[in-house]
Amino acid sequence: MTGQVRTVDGRVAGRRGQATRQKLLDCLSEMLSSSPYRDVKVIDVARKAGTSPATFYQYFPDVEGAVLEIAEQMAAEGAGLTELLEGRTWAGKSGWQTAQELVDGFLEFWRKNDAILRVVDLGAAEGDKRFYKIRMKILNSVNNSLADSIAELQSKGRVDKDVNPAAVAGALVAMLAAVASHQKGFSSWGVKQAELKPNLALLVHLGVTGRKPSK
Amino acid sequence: MTGQVRTVDGRVAGRRGQATRQKLLDCLSEMLSSSPYRDVKVIDVARKAGTSPATFYQYFPDVEGAVLEIAEQMAAEGAGLTELLEGRTWAGKSGWQTAQELVDGFLEFWRKNDAILRVVDLGAAEGDKRFYKIRMKILNSVNNSLADSIAELQSKGRVDKDVNPAAVAGALVAMLAAVASHQKGFSSWGVKQAELKPNLALLVHLGVTGRKPSK
DNA sequence: CGGTAAGCTGACGGCATGACAGGACAAGTG
DNA sequence: CACTTGTCCTGTCATGCCGTCAGCTTACCG
Missing domain, CATH: 1.10.10.60 (Homeodomain-like)
Structure with a gap:
């Protein structure tokens, strides 16, 4: 290859x-x-x-070249995040579970690779296309799956027509990534790790389905 | 002073x-x-x-010292973001407007200061307390106001008890910040700036009130 | 054993860093 | 106007990292 x-x-x-x-x-x-x-x-x-x-x-x-290499390796693993959404449903109780597992898997991946992801994020934000592409590679899998889920619910009339699936999915994914990068920040707002996850899952569920989860 | x-x-x-x-x-x-x-x-x-x-x-x-100086200046202005939420209500149509104006103001502030905010974000993510504190100063105002709003709705029974106001508020603020930093990213998902805002506002409204906005 | 290519390093010019001492400059004083 | 004082800026220098090259060592193969 x-x-x-x-x-x-x-x-x-x-x-x-x-x-x-x-x-x-x-x-x-x-x-x-x-x-x-x-x-x-x-x-x-x-x-x-x-x-x-x-x-x-x-x-x-140079250093950047080596960093890109590490980032590529990570992105390859990160593509596996798709599995968190493959074949899942957003209806009823299993919808709540889907949201929870997505949050769990996402945060875990970010925690494991936080150092390199910081640099990738910075590079992408600075407009470097190579880093940007890598960031996309990781987020795209999750984002596309989410967007598809929303679009499907939308076609069934269970989500408002004026929702843009890609925009909502992108925002949710960005939220997960940001929260993962700044997990420490939440402790100074008096929010513990364990409390954070279900609340994130709630937001994801709300964003995708437009409804509160039935637990 | x-x-x-x-x-x-x-x-x-x-x-x-x-x-x-x-x-x-x-x-x-x-x-x-x-x-x-x-x-x-x-x-x-x-x-x-x-x-x-x-x-x-x-x-x-050194360079970092100067960057901190710039960041402090920006943080001072950023504290004014509180105004986006002061005295606002989340009920009915005005709730939708509140969400929209929050998103608007937030993105605008981020767009104006994107370069320095990138560096602050990186420094904070790397664990530097000084940058971390500055990031807090900016986000805290918005975050606290949001958390208060949610807590108030919660005490009226309009929001579920198992919601943690600070966690949800923090996640929403992180989302806004992340989306603002990576606005370009959305275009490659086929999402235009103008479409992005209402969808963000929708997510904010959903997160705060647990309900879809009435427009 | 000799040839060839891979693998590694010492050494070097070039440039940024950060410290210092001293010169330039504005403002007040007799 | 000359003199003083304190602020402001720069020339210069030792130090250390960068990025490159020639050349030495090691491994493999016929």
Whole structure:
């Protein structure tokens, strides 16, 4: 599928090279969790990986290039978020469960990848098309499924005609992503993690169906 | 209110000094809009302001310090967002209008300050307390008002008891902020600006009152 | 064992950082 | 007008990271 892994100067990477490359990615990933993106230096990543800066530049054009790589890997996993909505229904009690599981799965994914997602979010907000595309890849699966659900309910007359399914779905997905990034923020509003989830699920359910869930 | 403006080495800044300082802030602000935060260098800001890097360091400890200054100024203005909710009602047609005006005002504020808000968001997400506090200052006013509205409706029995007002309010505010930061993203989902607003207002109304608006 | 390509690094010019001392400038004083 | 005072700005410098290259080492293959 993807051709061979190549170094910046065009050579194909062998087993050893790929290991080094991966180690650099792992170390970068770790550094992103522990220090501000702005302060992540090539030399630190290289030191942490027990190699030299020159080696880093053999595999990546710059820090951003390596970050994109990590983000791509994550986006590939993130595409699996679709499963949270595949074959689910929004009617009755199972609708409430669908909402809850969507919120759960989404927050969990974000929690696991928060460091890299922060950077992706920033890049996308700054207008960088590459980051923007990656963000889309992750959100699109969920967003499209949600939009489809809403559109279907709409065609059955169970949702108002003047609702734009894509807009509502996008807003809900953006909400989930934002809340996940700033979970700590809620504690200072006196909201605990456990309380947050059902309330998010409520909002999702309200947004999709226009009705309160029957629990 | 705030004591005199001081240079890094403790001297009080005069009229000329304050002008230079402000010019540096303005130029930094402009650079943040046009290039990635990570790539904003002191030397560029100084050049743009027609001064030298050394001058910059006379007024600010580093780029981040200056960014915080800009963010504080913005947060002060942002506190005015409370007005969007003061004395408003959520009943009937005026409830729908309240939601619309909140969305409008919020998006407008975000659009005006998007560059600096991106950086604040990133800093807050990375766990920097100073940025976090500024983000709070802006969101708190809106959030508290919203939470109060919900709590009031709840006490009248018009909203379910198991709703946590602060959680719902926080999620809605986070949604508005996120959508504002990624407005461009919606166009690739085929959603136009003008369509977005009423759908956001709908979600806000649903979240606060638990019911569809009567238009 | 020799050839070839992959893998890594020391070293270097270039540039941003951040500190300092001293010069330029405005304003008040005799 | 000369002199003083305190603010304001910049030239310069040591330091450290960036990004590149030539060249050395290692692994694989016939």
